Amino acid sequence: MLTKAYGAHAADQPIVAMDIERREPGPHDVAIDIAFCGVCHSDLHTVRSEWAGTLYPCVPGHEIVGRVRAVGPDVTKFKVGDTVGVGCMVDSCQHCAPCAEGLEQYCETGFAGTYNSPTPDAPGHTLGGYAQSITVDDKFVLKISHPQDQLAAVAPLLCxxxxxxxxxxxxxxxxxxxxxxxxxxxxxxxxxxxxxxxxxxxxxxxxxxxxxxxxxxxxxxxxxxxxxxxxxxxxxxxxxxxxxxxxxxxxxxxxxxxxxxxxxxxxxxxxxxxxxxxxxxxxxxxxxxxxxSLIGGIAETQEMLDFCAEKGIVADIEMIAADEIDAAYERMQKSDVKYRFVIDNATMG
The missing domain is CATH 3.40.50.720 (NAD(P)-binding Rossmann-like Domain)
Structure with missing residues (x-):
């Protein structure tokens, strides 16, 4: 399924609009229409190849909030219309000791990042949340219970x-x-x-x-x-x-x-x-x-989201449109943001 996205074709190229492929939901998959995606400094490092191993085209974004569009037949925890989140991981081996303990971030074979990790899906590596939709294994999808008017500010909680x-x-x-x-x-x-x-x-x-x-x-x-x-x-x-x-x-x-x-x-x-x-x-x-310390496992991330919803905690954010991502990166390098940029993914249409 084609979806609109924003990403880079090379380290020295700007963030531009592109069409990317998302898989149709398998038995355990959740297809999500993305409403908001936070902008993390890791996104900038990866897009510009400041860390080794960036795969292009690179579509960053691992602070994702949206609504469930479709679920696979074996999914029981989520239904169409649910408000959900996706963080830094979309898969892990699921059988090593850390995974068994709910510490997927320390997976002994390495977790699959939401972007820039190998995957059978086209184009051969994961593409992140600077997009209109994403399809994720239900084990790596999180429930969000904050009020609807806080969802943009919830996105940075995912990282x-x-x-x-x-x-x-x-x-x-x-x-x-x-x-x-x-x-x-x-x-x-x-x-x-x-x-x-x-x-x-x-x-x-x-x-x-x-x-x-x-x-x-x-x-x-x-x-x-x-x-x-x-x-x-x-x-x-x-x-x-x-x-x-x-x-x-x-x-x-x-x-x-x-x-x-x-x-x-x-x-x-x-x-x-x-x-x-x-x-x-x-x-x-x-x-x-x-x-x-490295991020957190899925169970602990859910615990964090529930704690934040109970305590009324969200990030302090500045909302941007998709065509403002490059400008946001420049401002991030100058620490000119209080304290997290969040993309309104509706602007990708």
Whole structure:
């Protein structure tokens, strides 16, 4: 089935309108008419081949919200008209230990990404949510229960939301815990909202004084300008957990020094160049840890969506039309967005 989409034919080519092929629903498939798709920095990296291995044509997008158009005969969890979401994964091996535990993001043979992963479907690799429709195995489709007028702002939860929710849950963030969120961007603003909703004492870290009030408005209890040594020093040895959302290479020692004994600094951004080697003594003498976390499994993503619906949490977004994607990419590189672009897929018609 042909569908309208937006993507790139090469790394040095702009995002343009194109027709792509979607498979008709198989026995376990859900066909979705896409209403909104968030724009993630991973989309930009992939389209422009800043990460190795981009396959063209490349249609990005893994923060998808839409409505079910059709279901296969063996689908029982979804029906036509349901509001649903699709995140960063559309398949996994389904038989390794991580998959059995609901941790498909750590599939031992590698999960199939929503775009740029091998697939039997034309053109031989997955094509994402910058499109009018998508067909997905029902195991990787999520139920959305937010009000209809919030659906555009729900889309970024499918990546930015789960990327921050999963580590917060894994490290048991909640009442009585002091938690830091480094970076107030697409990921960080969700981290602040979620940690606040979980009941933690939340400290937001930013390099920019101008973001202080923004971070407080998002739910931070305190804000630290990380370039201010006195502000940083005042929090030495006091954090249970720090979630670092910054994808640029930087010195991690400034943040590990803020951890309590047994505290953890968790990284969710992959820098273009490696971080400087951390001070190992600072880890050894306080039994501190530097860890990482990758999105979340399907069950946990559903848990996150339900939690956000219950707490009234959505992303802060700026809506764009499909023909504004390139301009949005340019603004993203300048951090000129509060805090996530979302495409109105109706503009692809």
């Amino acid at each position: 930015a939301g789960i990327t921050t929710y999963s580590p917060l849950r894994h490290w048991n963030v909640g009442p009585g815990k002091k938690v830091g969120i480094v970076g107030i961007g697409g990921l960080g603003h969700m981290g602040v909202k979620l940690a606040h909703a979980m009941g933690a004492h939340v400290v937001a870290f930013t390099t920019s004084e101008s973001k202080r009030q923004d971070a407080l408005d998002l739910g931070a209890d305190e804000v630290v300008v990380s370039r201010n040594r006195d502000e940083m020093k005042a929090h030495t040895g006091s954090f249970d957990f720090i979630l670092n959302t910054v994808a640029a290479s930087h010195n991690l020692d400034a943040f590990t020094a803020l951890l309590k004994r047994d505290g953890t600094l968790c990284l969710v951004g992959v820098p273009e160049h490696p971080h400087p080697t951390p001070n190992i003594a600072a880890l050894i003498f306080k039994r501190r840890a530097i860890a990482g």
